Amino acid sequence: MVTDTVTAKPEPRPARAGGKREQTKIQNRETILEAARKVFAELGYGATTVRDIIRATPLASGTFYNYFQSKEEVYQAIRDEVALEIRPRLREERAKAKSIDEFISSTFRTFFEFVARDEGNFRAIRHNADSTRVRMDTPEVLAGFTELREDIEKAIADAIFPPVDADFLMAAIVGVAFEVAERMVIGDNHNPSEAAEFATALFMGGVHKLPHRKNAAGTA
Amino acid sequence: MVTDTVTAKPEPRPARAGGKREQTKIQNRETILEAARKVFAELGYGATTVRDIIRATPLASGTFYNYFQSKEEVYQAIRDEVALEIRPRLREERAKAKSIDEFISSTFRTFFEFVARDEGNFRAIRHNADSTRVRMDTPEVLAGFTELREDIEKAIADAIFPPVDADFLMAAIVGVAFEVAERMVIGDNHNPSEAAEFATALFMGGVHKLPHRKNAAGTA
Amino acid sequence: MVTDTVTAKPEPRPARAGGKREQTKIQNRETILEAARKVFAELGYGATTVRDIIRATPLASGTFYNYFQSKEEVYQAIRDEVALEIRPRLREERAKAKSIDEFISSTFRTFFEFVARDEGNFRAIRHNADSTRVRMDTPEVLAGFTELREDIEKAIADAIFPPVDADFLMAAIVGVAFEVAERMVIGDNHNPSEAAEFATALFMGGVHKLPHRKNAAGTA
Amino acid sequence: MVTDTVTAKPEPRPARAGGKREQTKIQNRETILEAARKVFAELGYGATTVRDIIRATPLASGTFYNYFQSKEEVYQAIRDEVALEIRPRLREERAKAKSIDEFISSTFRTFFEFVARDEGNFRAIRHNADSTRVRMDTPEVLAGFTELREDIEKAIADAIFPPVDADFLMAAIVGVAFEVAERMVIGDNHNPSEAAEFATALFMGGVHKLPHRKNAAGTA
DNA sequence: AATGAATGAGTTTTCATTCAT
DNA sequence: TATGAATGAAAACTCATTCAT
Numbered sequence: 001m002v003t004d005t006v007t008a009k010p011e012p013r014p015a016r017a018g019g020k021r022e023q024t025k026i027q028n029r030e031t032i033l034e035a036a037r038k039v040f041a042e043l044g045y046g047a048t049t050v051r052d053i054i055r056a057t058p059l060a061s062g063t064f065y066n067y068f069q070s071k072e073e074v075y076q077a078i079r080d081e082v083a084l085e086i087r088p089r090l091r092e093e094r095a096k097a098k099s100i101d102e103f104i105s106s107t108f109r110t111f112f113e114f115v116a117r118d119e120g121n122f123r124a125i126r127h128n129a130d131s132t133r134v135r136m137d138t139p140e141v142l143a144g145f146t147e148l149r150e151d152i153e154k155a156i157a158d159a160i161f162p163p164v165d166a167d168f169l170m171a172a173i174v175g176v177a178f179e180v181a182e183r184m185v186i187g188d189n190h191n192p193s194e195a196a197e198f199a200t201a202l203f204m205g206g207v208h209k210l211p212h213r214k215n216a217a218g219t220a
Numbered sequence: 221m222v223t224d225t226v227t228a229k230p231e232p233r234p235a236r237a238g239g240k241r242e243q244t245k246i247q248n249r250e251t252i253l254e255a256a257r258k259v260f261a262e263l264g265y266g267a268t269t270v271r272d273i274i275r276a277t278p279l280a281s282g283t284f285y286n287y288f289q290s291k292e293e294v295y296q297a298i299r300d301e302v303a304l305e306i307r308p309r310l311r312e313e314r315a316k317a318k319s320i321d322e323f324i325s326s327t328f329r330t331f332f333e334f335v336a337r338d339e340g341n342f343r344a345i346r347h348n349a350d351s352t353r354v355r356m357d358t359p360e361v362l363a364g365f366t367e368l369r370e371d372i373e374k375a376i377a378d379a380i381f382p383p384v385d386a387d388f389l390m391a392a393i394v395g396v397a398f399e400v401a402e403r404m405v406i407g408d409n410h411n412p413s414e415a416a417e418f419a420t421a422l423f424m425g426g427v428h429k430l431p432h433r434k435n436a437a438g439t440a
Numbered sequence: 441m442v443t444d445t446v447t448a449k450p451e452p453r454p455a456r457a458g459g460k461r462e463q464t465k466i467q468n469r470e471t472i473l474e475a476a477r478k479v480f481a482e483l484g485y486g487a488t489t490v491r492d493i494i495r496a497t498p499l500a501s502g503t504f505y506n507y508f509q510s511k512e513e514v515y516q517a518i519r520d521e522v523a524l525e526i527r528p529r530l531r532e533e534r535a536k537a538k539s540i541d542e543f544i545s546s547t548f549r550t551f552f553e554f555v556a557r558d559e560g561n562f563r564a565i566r567h568n569a570d571s572t573r574v575r576m577d578t579p580e581v582l583a584g585f586t587e588l589r590e591d592i593e594k595a596i597a598d599a600i601f602p603p604v605d606a607d608f609l610m611a612a613i614v615g616v617a618f619e620v621a622e623r624m625v626i627g628d629n630h631n632p633s634e635a636a637e638f639a640t641a642l643f644m645g646g647v648h649k650l651p652h653r654k655n656a657a658g659t660a
Numbered sequence: 661m662v663t664d665t666v667t668a669k670p671e672p673r674p675a676r677a678g679g680k681r682e683q684t685k686i687q688n689r690e691t692i693l694e695a696a697r698k699v700f701a702e703l704g705y706g707a708t709t710v711r712d713i714i715r716a717t718p719l720a721s722g723t724f725y726n727y728f729q730s731k732e733e734v735y736q737a738i739r740d741e742v743a744l745e746i747r748p749r750l751r752e753e754r755a756k757a758k759s760i761d762e763f764i765s766s767t768f769r770t771f772f773e774f775v776a777r778d779e780g781n782f783r784a785i786r787h788n789a790d791s792t793r794v795r796m797d798t799p800e801v802l803a804g805f806t807e808l809r810e811d812i813e814k815a816i817a818d819a820i821f822p823p824v825d826a827d828f829l830m831a832a833i834v835g836v837a838f839e840v841a842e843r844m845v846i847g848d849n850h851n852p853s854e855a856a857e858f859a860t861a862l863f864m865g866g867v868h869k870l871p872h873r874k875n876a877a878g879t880a
Numbered sequence: 881a882a883t884g885a886a887t888g889a890g891t892t893t894t895c896a897t898t899c900a901t
Numbered sequence: 902t903a904t905g906a907a908t909g910a911a912a913a914c915t916c917a918t919t920c921a922t
Contacts, residue, residue, distance in 0.1 A: 882922105883921100883922080884920100884921105884922100885919105885920095886918105886919085886920090886921100887916105887917105887918085887919080887920100888917105888918105889915105889916100889917100890914105890915090890916095891913100891914080891915075891916100892913080892914075893911100893912080893913070893914090894910105894911085894912070895908105895909100895910100895911090895912095896909105896910100896911105897907105897908085897909105898908075899905100899906100899907090899908100900904100900905105900906095901903105901904080901905100901906105
C-alpha cells in the first residue's frame with residue numbers, strides 16, 4: 001500500500017483520535033468557550049469583543065480564528081452546546097408521558113433542573129452590561145421549540161392532549177419556562193422543584209391551582 | 221401647518237419657539253428613530269452601527285449627536301416609546317379589575333391589541349439578520365414587569381388573588397405574553413382576541429380550559 | 441424657496457467649490473498621492489503597505505480610507521493621472537500628422553518628453569524593492585494603447601500608412617516607447633530628443649537608418 | 661512506475677538517493693510550482709499569498725518551506741525556469757548569425773516560438789485579477805537583456821551591426837518582443853512565424869518594409 | 881443647529897513562520 | 902521529512918466622536 005504523498009488534501013493524515021495534537025485542539029476549543037462564557041457574563045454579549053475573549057485566554061489572537069470566525073459563532077457554540085444536550089432529554093421524557101400531567105411536569109422539571117445545574121451558562125447568555133436584558137435564540141434552540149410543538153401535536157393525535165392550538169401552547173410553555181427560569185436564577189430562595197411545581201400547576205389548573213406561598217408576607 | 225403668527229414678528233431670522241426650527245427638530249428626531257427602526261429590523265440590533273442609522277437618514281453624522289448619544293439611546297427611545305405608551309394603559313385596566321379573570325384577561329387583551337397595532341415595531345425589535353431570534357428588554361420595559369408584580373401583590377393583598385408567588389406569576393404572564401405575541405405576529409390567521417382568549421383561559425383554568433382548535437386537523 | 445432639511449442625502453449641500461472644506465479635500469488627496477509616489481519609489485509597489493503610505497503623511501489612518509480603498513486604488517490614481525494627461529496630447533499630435541514620419545515622430549517625441557519631465561512618477565511606477573522590475577498597466581493606460589491602434593487604423597484608411605497589422609504595429613510602438621523610456625531614465629547621458637530620434641529612425645527605416653553612436657567605443 | 665530494485669536491498673527503511681524519497685522531493689517541488697503558476701494566474705502575483713499557494717496544494721504549510729523561502733522565490737523559480745531555458749538558445753542562435761538579418765530574425769523567431777509553446781506560463785506571468793496588466797522581470801530575465809546587449813556590442817565590434825546605441829537597440833528589441841508576443845497570445849489568428857516576420861521586417865527596414873495585411877479590411 | 885471630513889484608538893484579521901509530533 | 906496548529910507581529914479597517922465651517 002504505497003500512498004502517494006501528493007494527493008489527498010482533505011484529511012491527509014487523520015491525526016488519530018487521542019493523539020496529543022488532537023487533545024490540544026479539543027482543549028483549546030474548550031478554553032475559548034470557557035473564556036467566552038466568563039466574558040459574556042461580565043460584559044454582556046453586546047459589549048464583548050473578540051479581543052476580550054482572547055485576552056481571557058492564554059492563547060494567541062490568531063489561534064482564536066482557527067476555531068471560530070467571530071464572537072457570534074462562539075455565542076452560538078455555547079448556546080448550541082446547551083440546546084443539543086437538553087433537547088434529547090426533553091424529548092425522551094415527553095415520549096414516556098402517558099398523561100398531560102406527565103408531559104407538562106416532566107418538561108418543566110427537566111428544564112429547570114438543567115438550568116439550575118447550568119446556571120453559569122444561563123447567566124452568561126442572558127446578562128448584558130447595561131441594565132438591559134437580552135435573550136438570543138439560535139437556530140439550535142429554535143429547533144427545540146419546534147420539537148416541543150411536534151410532541152404536542154403527537155400528544156393531541158394520541159388524545160393525551162385536547163385539540164388545542166399547538167403553536168400557542170408551545171409558545172406558552174417556552175415563555176413560562178424561560179421567564180420563570182430567570183426568576184429562579186436571579187431570585188434567592190428558589191429551587192428547580194418549586195419552579196417546576198409552579199409552572200406545572202399553572203398549566204394543569206390555571207392560577208387557581210397554583211401553590212400558595214409559604215410566607216404570605218410577600219417579597220420585594 | 222403651524223402658523224404661530226403672534227410671536228413671529230419681532231425676530232424674522234432667529235429661531236422662534238414652535239416655529240419652523242422647532243418643527244425640524246421634532247422631525248429630525250423622528251427621522252432618526254424611523255431610520256433606526258428600519259436598520260435594526262434589517263441588520264439586527266447588535267450588528268447595527270450609528271453609521272448605519274445615519275446612512276439611512278438624509279442627515280449628517282454630526283446631527284445625530286444633537287439628538288442621541290449612541291445607538292443604545294436610540295434603541296431605548298424606540299423601546300421606551302412603546303413601553304411608556306402601553307404601561308399606563310395596563311395599569312389602568314388592572315386597577316379596575318374586580319376579579320382574577322378581569323385582571324388576567326384585561327392584561328392580555330390590552331397587550332395583544334397593542335402588539336397587533338404596533339406590529340412593525342415589534343418585528344424590528346425582535347428580528348436579527350441571521351436566523352437567530354433576539355429579545356432585549358430595556359429598563360423601561362423591565363419597569364413594566366415590576367409594575368405587574370406590584371399589581372399582583374396588591375391584588376393578593378386585596379384578596380383578589382390567592383397568595384401565590386408574585387414573582388413567578390409575573391414571570392409566567394410576561395413569558396406567555398411575549399411568546400404568544402410572537403406567534404400571533406409571525407403566524408397567519410391569528411388575531412389579538414384569539415391570543416388573549418388563549419392566554420386567559422390558560423391562566424384561568426390551565427390546559428384543560430384552553431379553547432379547542434376549530435380545525436382539529438392541525439397545522440405545520 | 442424653503443428647502444426641507446430632511447430630504448436629499450446625495451449631495452445635501454454641494455460645499456461650494458473653492459470653500460475651505462473643498463480646498464482641504466483636494467489637498468489631502470494630493471498629499472496621499474504624493475506620499476504614495478514617494479513610498480512606491482522607495483519600497484516598490486509590491487512591498488508597500490497602506491500603512492507605509494499613511495506613515496509618509498501627516499494624516500490619520502482613517503483619513504486614507506476617505507479617499508482610497510487600498511494601495512491598488514492609489515496606484516491606479518497615480519497611473520491614471522499620468523495617462524489622462526498624456527493621452528489627449530498624443531491624440532492631438534497624431535491627428536495633425538500628414539505623413540508616417542510625422543505620425544511616428546510626434547508620438548515618440550511627445551511621449552519621451554513627457555516621461556523626462558515626469559521622471560519621478562515614472563520611477564515610482566516602475567521600481568521594485570528587489571532587483572525585479574515591474575510594469576503595471578491600468579485600464580486607463582490600456583485605453584491609450586487602444587487609441588493608438590485606432591489612430592493607426594485611421595491612418596491606414598487615409599492611406600498615410602500602408603495596410604499593415606495595426607495591432608502588431610501598436611504593440612511595437614508601445615514596446616519601444618516604454619523600454620527605451622526606461623533606458624533613458626535609468627541611463628546617464630540621454631535626453632528625450634535622442635530617444636525620440638532613435639525610435640523614429642527605427643520605425644522609419646529599420647536598423648539601417650538608426651543614428652550612429654557619437655563615440656563608437658561606448659558601453660553602459 | 662519507479663522501480664529502482666537494485667539499490668533497494670541493503671537499507672529497507674532509510675532514504676536512498678534516487679529512491680522514492682528523492683522522487684517525492686522533486687515531485688513536491690513541481691507540485692508547488694504548478695500550484696503557484698495556477699494561483700498567480702488567478703489572483704495575480706501581488707494578491708497571491710504563500711497560503712494561497714499552499715492551499716492549492718495537497719501539501720502542508722510547513723512543507724512549503726522545505727522547498728522555498730517565500731512566494732518571491734517561487735515566482736523567480738517559475739520565471740527563471742523559462743529564462744534559463746530560452747537564454748542559451750537565443751545566445752546560440754545569435755552567435756551563429758552572419759548578418760544583421762540573421763541576428764534579428766533568429767532572435768525574434770526563437771522568442772516567439774518559445775512563447776507560443778509556453779503560452780500558459782506567459783499568461784500566468786502576465787495576468788492580474790483586475791483588468792490591470794502586469795509584467796515583472798526578474799534578475800534572471802534582466803540578465804537575458806544584458807546578454808542581448810552584449811551580443812549587440814559584439815556584433816558591432818565585428819562590423820555586423822552599424823555602431824548604433826546598443827542600449828537603446830536592446831531596449832527596442834525587448835520591447836517589441838514582449839509586446840508583440842502579448843498580442844500574439846491574446847489575439848486570435850496569429851502564429852509565431854507571422855509575429856517573427858513582422859518584428860524582423862520592422863527592424864530590417866522600418867514601417868515601410870512591414871508585411872501588408874492579407875485582408876485589407878482591418879480588424880476590431 | 882447642521883454639516884461631514886478628520887481623527888485615532890481600538891478591533892478585526894491575515895499570514896509568514898515555527899516547532900512539537 | 903511531512904504535518905498543521907500555534908504564534909504574534911503587523912496590516913487592514915471601522916467607527917464613535919469632534920470640530921471647523
